[in-house]
Amino acid sequence: MMAASAPAQNIPPPPGPISIDEVAALPAISRTLPSMASSKVSPPTHFFWDRENLLLFAGVGVMRTLDYTSTHNMLRRGREELLIPDDVVKNDAGFAALEAASSVASIGVSYIFHHFRHHTMERWVSIVHISVAGFGAAHNYALKTKR
Ligand SMILES: [Zn+2]
Numbered sequence: 001m002m003a004a005s006a007p008a009q010n011i012p013p014p015p016g017p018i019s020i021d022e023v024a025a026l027p028a029i030s031r032t033l034p035s036m037a038s039s040k041v042s043p044p045t046h047f048f049w050d051r052e053n054l055l056l057f058a059g060v061g062v063m064r065t066l067d068y069t070s071t072h073n074m075l076r077r078g079r080e081e082l083l084i085p086d087d088v089v090k091n092d093a094g095f096a097a098l099e100a101a102s103s104v105a106s107i108g109v110s111y112i113f114h115h116f117r118h119h120t121m122e123r124w125v126s127i128v129h130i131s132v133a134g135f136g137a138a139h140n141y142a143l144k145t146k147r
Helices: 006-010 020-025 028-040 051-076 092-115 119-142
Strands: none
Touching: 051 092, 051 119, 092 119
8 A cells, every 4th residue: 555655755856957076977988978979970961852952853854854755756757665665655644654753763762862871872863864864865866767
């Protein structure tokens, strides 16, 4: 019966402010912890949707759009898409959805790199995507008309 009220008597009074002398008396390890923690902190990070990423993602979107238009241009001129099945490419909504999905996938991969603090790789995903898609679009437009 006395167990219910006993613990309340064992609670120590709340600690008051710690004086500098008390801090100096603490073991050395607890005084070195903050400096150890700060030496492990990586360089300042950035918001995922920062200006650079927004520009890169816009670039990816532009290149996917150019891929879409250049592929249709090439098909109208009697050439064939080699990488994607015809029934996908000739379905306007389906092909547009595929272009949008590849943009979203690219941003997703960037986000994974950002999450794991590989901020350089995060940017390179978009840079490589823009380069490859840009090359592909230029190639499509450069193909000779077959008809
Ligand atoms: Zn990042």
